[in-house]
Amino acid sequence: MAGAWAGVWQLLRVLAAVLLLAAVVAQFADSYREAQQATEPYAAHLPTVVANFFSFFTIDSNISSAVVLVLSAVAFWRGREAPWIDVLLACVSTYMIITGIVYNSLLRGIESTASVVPWSNEVLHVVGPLFLLADVLLAPRRRALPWTAVWAIVSFPVVWAVYTLLRANAITSPGTGNPWWYPYPFLDPHLQGGYGGVALYIVGIAAAMALVGSGVVGVSRLRARG
Numbered sequence: 001m002a003g004a005w006a007g008v009w010q011l012l013r014v015l016a017a018v019l020l021l022a023a024v025v026a027q028f029a030d031s032y033r034e035a036q037q038a039t040e041p042y043a044a045h046l047p048t049v050v051a052n053f054f055s056f057f058t059i060d061s062n063i064s065s066a067v068v069l070v071l072s073a074v075a076f077w078r079g080r081e082a083p084w085i086d087v088l089l090a091c092v093s094t095y096m097i098i099t100g101i102v103y104n105s106l107l108r109g110i111e112s113t114a115s116v117v118p119w120s121n122e123v124l125h126v127v128g129p130l131f132l133l134a135d136v137l138l139a140p141r142r143r144a145l146p147w148t149a150v151w152a153i154v155s156f157p158v159v160w161a162v163y164t165l166l167r168a169n170a171i172t173s174p175g176t177g178n179p180w181w182y183p184y185p186f187l188d189p190h191l192q193g194g195y196g197g198v199a200l201y202i203v204g205i206a207a208a209m210a211l212v213g214s215g216v217v218g219v220s221r222l223r224a225r226g
Contacts, residue, residue: 006140010073017066023123061095100129144224154211
């Protein structure tokens with residue numbers, strides 16, 4: 001029975017991955033179409049539009065989650081499950097849970113300068129995070145992780161934040177024409193009263209990332225012990 005349930009869960013992981021990728025593709029196609037129809041040169045610059053799309057933490061989290069979920073399923077079916085896949089699962093689970101928390105607490109209802117596909121938006125910010133949370137709590141055969149895995153979890157968000165802040169002032173926003181572009185309002189010093197306000201948000205999100213990551217690792221250890 002346990003083996004059958006483990007097999008069913010791998011199928012659910014693959015189905016979730018397909019849904020996440022479909023949502024990403026739908027939103028990308030809409031953003032690309034909007035850029036092609038734009039009349040302003042800064043809004044129609046396709047390389048910038050494409051690069052900006054893949055610079056959203058939400059998009060990166062969903063794509064990486066889809067890849068890791070498929071990798072985990074394939075490893076299970078081939079009988080070659082590996083600890084590094086479990087670390088990656090902990091990483092993407094944390095990123096998706098944080099994505100859901102940040103979007104629904106800070107960003108939901110804020111008007112976007114870009115077109116949004118409603119069903120895709122809900123999959124990327126609600127359905128995906130809930131599935132990854134369920135994966136942490138319910139998925140069979142998730143190994144107990146060492147506490148050092150938390151360092152791996154927080155590494156990508158740190159790199160992403162540095163990349164975002166360094167790149168921002170070299171980009172003309174396709175949505176507004178401003179000589180800067182930030183993927184989220186809480187990272188924009190023009191909206192937060194300077195970099196001090198941005199720093200507070202970054203510290204808060206980093207703390208939340210470490211806290212949720214520790215929770216994901218802690219749950220893996222408790223479930224293995226149980």
